[in-house]
Amino acid sequence: MARPRAFDVTTLPGFTFIAIVSFLLLYAPIVTLVIYSFNAGDSVNLWGGFSLKWYHVAAGNEAVQGAAIRSFIIATWASVIATTVATMAALGTTRRGKYRGQSLIYIIINQPLMVPEIVTAVALLIFFSSVKIATGYTGLGYLILAHSAFCVPFAYLPIKARLEGMDINMETAAADLYATPWKAFRHVTLPLLAPGIIAGAMLAFIISLDDVIITEFVKSAGQDTLPTYMLGQLRRALTPEVNAISTVLLALSIVILALFSVVTRKRG
Template sequence: MIRMARRRSFDVTRLPGFTAIAILAFVLLYAPIVTLVIYSFNGSSSVNLWGGFSLQWYRIAFENEAVQSAAVRSFVIAASASMIATTVATLAALGTTRRGKFPGQTIIYVMINQPLMVPEIVTAVALLIFFASIKIATGYTGLGYLILAHSAFCVPFAYLPIRARLEGMDSAMETAAADLYASPVQTFRHITLPLLMPGVLAGAMLAFVISLDDVIITEFVKSAGQDTLPTYMLGQLRRALTPEVNAISTVLLAVTIVILTAFFLMTRKRD
């Protein structure tokens, strides 16, 4: 009977056409990325005509002062926004999961995750109006607006993995620490935070990547001379498209892969 039950168990991989659909999905997902990487080594100035293998567009991109300043600006904004968003998300996750049910809990969840449900263009317009009035009142037009705008948008992305980690954590160790007269701060520092760290790292990584490639909010909030790599590339696409854009995109792809690999190794050791 056990053998018959195993034979009759549902297996999605045995459905007709599963293999073909899976292959098609992977081709649609990764064929454009592979094409982008290949043509970043194109020796021709055309993006669709192969002119032989060359690294000239990487050299041109690295020597381009506009690309250098945009890259530094992008990483500064992404790093700052991810730290702020992760801190706020951690506090929000602790406040909404490390206590019992309370009135308005669902509304708080909705408010925290609001940027995920509302079209990004709506958030961008709202931030534009909000920060424009502050710029007029204060005269300050620095990167602080972009950092705050990215932080506000990235909070729900950091919140989701942190909350998921908290909900999967057993509170027995925290209770035991309290029984041993540990203060709330000591319990959080020595018990909760180490156990929560994989979720915090996941939230920070996700917030960093989301901020790094954001275009819409950056376009609406930035002042003159505050281009990030995505907005710089968008500007280049509007002018003259060259394989330099492919080279920059490939470098961003490599940075993302390195971050993902480092995070995987780090969380695997902790788990």
């Protein structure tokens, strides 16, 4: 008997048309934003000629510089903390047999992915407001902790996937050769796990860098990041400077995601 043909969604009527329309709806606004970031005029939607004027304006804007530095500080610390926690969580959930409450632990770790971000933001606002009143501290530490908590599941997923694809016999062999648990982790597990850790850190970094909702709720006065600065500008006189900043953030995100793709491909 002839084997039945495998189902191929691309052969369905109208698939190509729907795919093209979907890509246009997704990417046409982004392409338009990038084009108008090179607008010489003062309008965000009336073309006045090609120019790098608004990139120079953004680069010389002290508020943009401060917000950019603040964004990178928060994203760097958040990615380090989130990746460290995610690595420990991944080791604890994959390097042992099944146990009671395992599903609940998965739910707790991935809670920021399942709950609407606005709910997480309100919860963090209430919690950190109480801490601010009790301690009097209003620094960037709250934003770093808030971003770290939100980014943990994003770092956890690639690290867990890497661990599940690793041969546990390598670690068992190290133990058979009288390696202590720390030495086995340092010389066997960690080098093999490194691509997953790097991928998780990059994903956490870009998620923190682009976050708006949690930042808007948790930040104190004078703690704008680039996304919240841009949100504030949208409420005032809008100029192509916002387009230029958005294009730079878009380019940075694409570069980091491309590196993420390379790292995750190599781990196989």
